[in-house]
Amino acid sequence: MYAFTFHRPQTVRQAAGLLAKNGDAKLLAGGQTLLPTMKLRLAGPPQVIDMTLIEGLSGIEMSGRSLTIGAMTTHNDVNTSPVVQQAIPSLAKLAGMIGDPAVRHRGTIGGSIANNDPNADYPAACLGLGATIITNKRRIKADDFFTGMFSTALEPAEIITKVSFPIPKKAAYQKFRNQASRFALVGVFVSKRGSEIRVAVTGAGANGVFRVASFEEALKKRFAPKSLEGMSIPADGMNSDIHGSAEYRAHLVGVLARRAVAEAIGKSA
């Protein structure tokens, strides 16, 4: 790890001030991505801004017809929250599929979304549920937030404070794990809310998380696995590596989307 100066601001405003003053500074949330990256010297921020002491960034609440989760809320807290389990059970379940219990005790939703790892789980939930990412500056729709592998619409000195999820009528997430890392080789999140249907895919795309318009159209006619029978997506633009070819990933998108829809309507595929 390269040397750094450690800051512990107590408010979002102070943290934003530190970020604005120090262009290469990094926020430290749960540290489950940033610290391993710093140890490998893939990141070497001269300033580290620890978010632990900032009040009001963690917590889960229902506000009107949406569920709001503070950026510093851990994966474990989302997984075990009765409020989340009741409002969006698929989201609680997804949080419980991230990493292992010790990682879930520290890793946060804000950190996962800001990082936008192409194989991470939360980006699929945000895009698949039509979430809104709330920062110290503005509200950003998930459709505009994830701009490519490890990149987001966040500007310098912009800090995620909350994520707001509209409550779907039906939703489910299916994750096909990479056998070694247990990250998603492919993960598909589907949801239905009124006439709005969303199918979001993580792990597969060379540009990170994306929606599948053709599947969404087909599911509009009838929200059932049968509507997707025989459908797949082109292998073009899919990731290809030792863990799976582009064709294999494209195939998995179809399989997992059917399974997710089946789970969402309470049937086994």
Add this chain to the structure above:
Amino acid sequence: MAAQKGAQTATVSMTVNGKPVTGDIDPRTLLVQFLRENLRLTGTHVGCDTSQCGACVVHVNGKAIKSCTVLALQLEGADVLTIEGLAPPNGPLHPMQEAFRENHGLQCGFCTPGMIMTAVDMVRRKGHDLDDRTIREELEGNICRCTGYHNIVKAIAAGARAMRGSATTSKAAE
């Protein structure tokens, strides 16, 4: 990761195994380094240093975490429990430690402190009746090179049962 020339230091205070401790450290110091190098509590091991193996698991404010993946400075004021604090120094072993001994839940023993801290946390969250499937899923973040896991799973199931009703010292540090 020794302190580099010119690197600044900072002071951190926390409670470890019930005792207040404090240290002047390089900001890069991980909790596991603080425990092993500053406090000489070498029961917590470093297996991978890449957040995968779980040899470094300790409890912070009552929850299992990987001590190689948190900076000591992040834990100002925290309550930390390590394998050394699980049972009184000259007293009987903690029921989970005893169960590992009884069930031959270790061979070289390198992974054992992390396994036991993870197991005690598992009981806190999942209760005393743990089936094989639950235990194996919960051990996702703990790697053992020796045992093939079979006896670890047996030991955890037995330890979880034995912890029922026994006032465990881990409570003291929560």
